Amino acid sequence: MTWVILTGRQSDLDQVATPHKIITNRDYLAHPALFGGQRPKVINLSNNYGYQSRGYYASLLASSRGHRVIPSVETIIDLSEPKLYENALPELELALNKCRKDLGGAFPAKASFFFGIGPSKAWDRFARLLFDWFRAPSLEIAIRDGAEWASIRKIGFLPVIRLDAEEKTRFLASLDAYTKREWRDGKARVPARYTFATLVDPHETLPPSEISSLRHWARIAEKMGVEVEPITRKDLAKLANYDALFIRETTSISNHTYRFARRAQQEGMPVIDDPLSMIRCTNKVYLNELMAHNKVPVPPTVMIASPADFTLAADTLGFPLVLKIPDSSFSRGVKKVSTPDELRKLATTWLEDSDLLIAQKYLPTQYDWRVGVLGGQPLFAVHYLMARKHWQIVNHDRAGKPQQGGIKTFTLKETPPLVVETAVRAARCIGDGLYGVDLKETDGGVFVIEVNDNPNLDHGCEDTGEKDEVWVRLTQWFIDRLERPGR
Template sequence: MANKLIVLEGDSQKADLPSDVEVISPSVYFSDETYQKSRKYKLVNLCKSYSYQSIGYYVSLLAEARGHKVMPQITTLQDFKFPTLVKEDAEDFEDVIQQALKKQGDDKLELIVCLGNVEDPKLSRVGSLLFNLYQVPILKAVFQKKDKWQLTQLKPLNLKELPEGLQGIMKQSLEEYLQGKNRLNKSYSRKKFDLAILVNPEEQTPPSNKKAIQNFVKAGEKVGFNVDVITKNDFAKLIQYDALFIRETTNVNHHTFKFAKKAASEGLVVMDDPESILRCTNKVYLSELLSAHKIPTPKYYIIKKDKLSQLNTKGFEYPIILKQPDGSFSKGVKKAKNEEELMKVLKDFFQTSELVIAQEFIPTDFDWRVGVLNKKPLYVCRYYMAKDHWQIVNWKGAGSPEEGDADTIAVEDAPKALLDLAVKATSLIGNGLYGVDIKQRGKKFYIIEINDNPNLDEGVEDQVIKQNLYTSIMQEFMNRLL
């Protein structure tokens, strides 16, 4: 676990701060070899100023160069140079701001945010929101109401500028931030490493059900982690962890990718890593990658929007499968029975994408799914097609999707060719956790997709190896930290 540091200038070092944290001056941080040799530091920069080329600026700059996890980061400080960007970010959360401030009596509100915490509990959501957007220790936000509430000013403060009545909140906020909120009152002793599991409680079809998440927490604690379940609102807390496990459906244009990139840049062990998300979520990339390495897949064609008028469909065999490049969980996948349906689907897909994949349809009763962890098979499932449907998930209508049955077999009972193909394909992506969808026609196997964020549900993928499924994944995180 990283050592915790607070860097303060001059007489500010007399401030009321957590007792179990090392407090040093900028000059000591700059010159002492102790802080130059080790990357294992989490640092809160509480200098008087963060302006360009100030002492505070150089503390954050050197911390990043040394590989320390520092808050605030240089990129955050740069954001304050562009007030228009601040206002644009605030507009993205218009509803949150209007709802939280609607009962304010005055037309002006000054809000002091201490690492996400504020004095008035009714404004806590706004405090968390601002801290997630702009991660500095102390933040002053000014809102003014005209026709509606608007964020008119946002700037960092130092300890001397902090109102006296907020010093207690600041001390508590530092303790929570450095130790990990929700762990302060636990009775068990501190473990060596901290792991966060990212979930979305509102997701309709999450990659892990609630019982599976509970199993991951137990398994993580068993192998030596302090485990927290976090959501997208906890982005600012990533710096306090050593590992991140994403159990929310991933996409590049999504906060899950932002979490993965942030975690990787901070030196956390992360699954799914950002490279795997990039490679797996785009079906055009996957198709070309597998083809280049002569991995068997159904026949496919890449159709370009600007070449649609020149499309030669004579070689197509119907029905044919059409895929949006970044669909997930069988979404963005359609079947065309003839050329008329083909053109209709293409017209729809081309509204949001320049490319579409057309793929040979291989009808089967089930799809194989091979779970691969660090280039080794972990589990093998058969996902059966939804009733009266050609996919394992039927997204018809506005209600809940209908899913087919599933069963799991022991890895050693699965066809060797199936396992070898899955491992060979995922080795082209990385050494993380993947779910490989494979069709079987006769004795031949064909890769359909490689998922960077595979389903791991209690009662399905764990049918054979039970709790070992969860322990194996948690142990892999631990092995990469040791």
């Protein structure tokens, strides 16, 4: 990733203080051909962002040159007068006042924040939110501290030339943290055209991709002129510095993964998984209705909304049957029940937290087909084998770590055409992204069990059949959307 720092004067920031290129905003404006063929990330440290000033034009023209820049012109305008940012104040002041205890009960009259980092850890929650609202390198807030409630009098840019020695030290440390790269696999063979963010949780028990697999993807993407860098849930404010987002945490519309997807969409970035796919795939009630409407085969199903539906489910599906909570993942919230009494007890408990449940006919198989579909085309195919002495591919009832079944890989040519065709039809009902379609192949036909917006993709597993073509096509999916005419 190429970082460029713009200053009002060459002397405003010592070149030895940062490894990144420093030029004046005058030079940047005067030489539009600078960084030709590259897509640098620009940090505009101009001393003046006033309308039609050099600082203003530097951010304005950076966007026209295809360069990512902070602050953006929108942020510059938002902070030009209090009336334009007053809608942010209620949320910011709430976060500010939650810092009071950690700060010892009193607020300073002013506080400075650099790249979403405050004067101390006590400010962390507020600092991140401030940067989320206003992505600017250096901000200062003026605080009016009341007996029980502190309010924000003003939010403004803080020029580098006004920083005292302590603030200058903090600024440079924050700049280093903000621009730090974590996956460095040597010098790129091809100059990077794009930088993709990959959202990961290093502590997740069952991540959709292992870090080692993402490093493998990074090496392949590098050959295609793309840098792949990891980000975590704390990096929402940095997201706009990237060109695309690949979410490799288990997604949920109720946690930060959905916020990242929404932010990427708002920034005009290609994203897997996109918010609409998350909404559609997360809920099994919606999936079942969608598949049925589009005549994609699914197991016989009964919706349960109250105890009155228990008998209908039993009579229609027989026993054993499978009971599902609509919003669940990795086989959680999916149970097999064998008697009317088991159905009544489990469904009654689950209906306390969910207004709808799904009951489906039990289709026993030794494996589930998983077909990966990307952009409406098949990507890979595998068997996920059932966990040992269990009817699902993941056994969450086992004490300790969840137990998973094995995997058997196939090329797409080896996969039964009906399985591939059904998977592609199901995925196209959802969208144009990356999906993992789970199917049962039985004597009665092929049935879609669910469509996952966040499918497992690991090197040496799902990519074994199609090899590195899986990762090449994934990279190209993003590039194609970045280079669409009129984007």
